[in-house]
Amino acid sequence: MRFSNLLPFAAAVTACADHDLSKRDEPEGLVLTGHINPNQLSEYLYVPFEVKPGVTSMHFSYDYPDKDTNVLDIGLFDERGYQIEDAVNGSAGFRGWSFTVLDEFTISPSGATPSYIAGPIAPGTWHVVLGPRGSVDDGFDYEITIEFGYEKVEKYYSKAFAPTDLGMNEARRARMDNDTDGQIWLRGDFHVHSIYSDGNYTPEEQVSNAIKQELDFFFFTEHNSHSGNDVMGVFAPEGDDLLIGRGMEVTSRYGHWNAIGMERDHTIEWRYKPGDQAYADAAEQVHRSGGIVSVNHPYMGCPECIWNLDPDYLYNDAMEVWNGYETTDLNEPALALWQSLLVKGHRMTAIGGSDTHHPPSLIGKPTTMVKTTTLGQAAISEGIKNRRVYIVDGPGMEIDFTVKGDDVYAQVGDIVAAESFQGGVKAMLSVTGFTNVTACFVTDAGYVQNETVTEEAISLPIEAGVKFVRAEIRNSTQSLVGMTNPIYFE
Secondary structure (H helix, E strand, O other), X not given: OOOOOOOOOOEEEEOOXXXXXXXXXXXXXXXXXXXXXXXXXXXXXXXXXXXXXXOOEEEEEEEOOOOOOEEEEEEEEOOOOOOOOOOOOOOOOEEEEEEOOOOEEEEOOOOEOOOEOOOOOOOEEEEEEEEEXXXXXXXXXXXEXXXXXXXXXXXXXXXXXXXXXXXXXXXXXXXXXXXXXXOXXXXXXXXXXXXXXXXXXXXXXXXXXXXXXXXXXXXXXEEOOOOOXXXXXXXXXXXXXXXXXXXXXXXXXOEEEEEEOOOOOOOOOOOOOOOOHHHHHXXXXXXXXXXXXXXXXXXXXXXXXXXXXXXXXXXXXXXXXXXXXXXXXXXXXXXXXXXXXXXXXXXXXXXXXXXXXXXXXXXXXXXXXXXXXXXXXXXXXXXXXXXXXXXXXXXXXXXXXXEEEOOEEEEOOOEEOHHHHHHOEEEEEEEEXXXXXXXXXXXXXXXXXXXXXXXXXXXXXXXXXXXXXXXXXXXXXXXXXXEEOOEEEX
């Protein structure tokens, strides 16, 4: 058997006893073949196969022709079935999903290829799940080869979750905003990939880069699998300076969204179409865990990345309006979309995400700032719900955006009562760490004031009837280098 592509154990324990389940030392093989018809391109196909008692490892490889035109994603479900169960029960028989990133993978009780879930191999009917997509005229054939191994299991894989609450250490207490609410602005990234899905960065490299970028937290958001979340405790740095949150980029064929702040072992369903109840159930699963549902890169260049799942945004807490992997040509339409939703009365929080996969893309570019009570996954999710968020291009940049009046002091995300206007109110903006930039005030009427940033605070009188005000910071080429969520008026 080939185990060169197994992940390292998160932790391992010696088997309590030797169970010689089979005397067979040589692997057995199975070949599954089939044909994909053009009318199956929008479907998921489930190819059953039987696992005998005594199997302790399985190695899968697959092939199909004309890969420049044909696309065939692959995943695996065990004997428990291929339904990702309802929002209460989580993941059922899910054992992994790798799109077309891997043309071979292995699972065993000792470990698994990244994107797949290690654990017991129980006898029964398992299923390879295939996801054909792309453009084909006559369809295409596929071949799946499975090698069954019967090796003695010497050690068993054990999950190692990263802690999700690091509390307030001395350094963070020194950064608390004691003049207002006693909370702290944390620096983070909500969209990060590694070799546990389609990235080239290792988790160690992403952690190292996060420290260099002066982040307080980031969320690993691998595509349609919790295998990375299961082992991040191995890669989390010592001490309490960097939190690694649990997330998942739920990658459907009708748009991508991030589940931020997940429970252990949860897989979020991704196999649905616009209007399906399954999407609402998946969002509810995240919300029940205290997490956040965020639309990712709504205008990314691939057809399946464009957001079509929920055009009314009924289940979304946030939108990734600034994606570090994308160009200005795609981020600006996302920003305009979010602005249009604000005008319609939605109060969806804008966040950023590096979407980093490999160099030169870098974690923390952009950096999302979240004001919270402590460095914890639940507190960060609560900060997003409270819209206490602004975004900057990278380390060392800070924005102070408030609304002030005779009896008014409001921060990003706050709601100011209409009666406060009787004494007159102003939006106030000051920044640090920016050079040669212009500040832009934006209301429901659009861009209302642009002003070169100096050391002095910039102000904008707010007239009665304004629904919200927010700020953008742009450089000499008009590229976005900072932005806030709104302060609302009602």
